[in-house]
Amino acid sequence: MTELLVALLCAALISQYLLRVALPGDPPLERRRVHALGLATTLLVALSGAFSYLVVHFVLQPLALDALWLFAYVPVAILLSQPLLTVLSRRVPALPFDGLWLPLLANAGVLSVVFLGPGNTTQLIYSLGIGPAFWLTLSLFNDLRQRIDHNDIPQPFKGLPVDLFSAGLMAVALLGLNAMIKP
Incomplete structure (x- = not known):
C-alpha cells in the first residue's frame, strides 16, 4: 500500500511538472488541464x-501464453489513449484535452496497474481506484503549488526545490x- 501511495505521489509530481512547463503563468487554464489529465487518467486506467x-x-490463457x-x-x-482523448474532447469541451x-x-499512475499482477481480480479492482486517487493527489498538489506561488520564498528555493x-x-x-x- 505504501508503494502505491509513493507511486501516485511521484506520478502527480511528474505530471504536475509537465503541465507547468507546458503552461507557465496561467493558473485557471492550468487547473482545467489538471482536471482534464485526472479525468483522462481515471478513465484510461479503468x-x-x-x-x-x-x-x-x-x-492469453487459452493459448497458454500467461507469461506475456x-x-x-x-x-x-x-x-x-488517443481514442479516449478524442472522445473526451468531444464530450467534455470545457476541459482542454489537447x-x-x-x-x-x-x-x-497508468503504468502502476501493470505491477499489481498478471490479470487477476486485484488488478481489476485497483485499476478502478488508482485513477481517482491520482486525480485527487494531482489536484491537491496543484492547489498547494498555487498557494506557494503567492508566498514570499527565497530565490534558491523557488521552482523545483520547493516542489x-x-x-x-x-x-x-x-x-x-x-x-x-492496521492489517
Whole structure:
C-alpha cells in the first residue's frame, strides 16, 4: 500500500511538472488541464485494466501464453489513449484535452496497474481506484503549488526545490494516513 501511495505521489509530481512547463503563468487554464489529465487518467486506467483483464483471461490463457501478461496491458493502454482523448474532447469541451497524450502515457499512475499482477481480480479492482486517487493527489498538489506561488520564498528555493519539499511533506502525510489502517 505504501508503494502505491509513493507511486501516485511521484506520478502527480511528474505530471504536475509537465503541465507547468507546458503552461507557465496561467493558473485557471492550468487547473482545467489538471482536471482534464485526472479525468483522462481515471478513465484510461479503468478501461485498460478491464480490457487487459479480458485479454489475459480470454486470449492469453487459452493459448497458454500467461507469461506475456505484461505485453497485454501496455499495448492496450497505448491503443486506448488517443481514442479516449478524442472522445473526451468531444464530450467534455470545457476541459482542454489537447496535448495530454504524452503526459497520459508517461504517467506512473497508468503504468502502476501493470505491477499489481498478471490479470487477476486485484488488478481489476485497483485499476478502478488508482485513477481517482491520482486525480485527487494531482489536484491537491496543484492547489498547494498555487498557494506557494503567492508566498514570499527565497530565490534558491523557488521552482523545483520547493516542489520537491512539498511532495515530501505530502508523502509523509499520506504515510501517516496509511499507518492508521492496521492489517
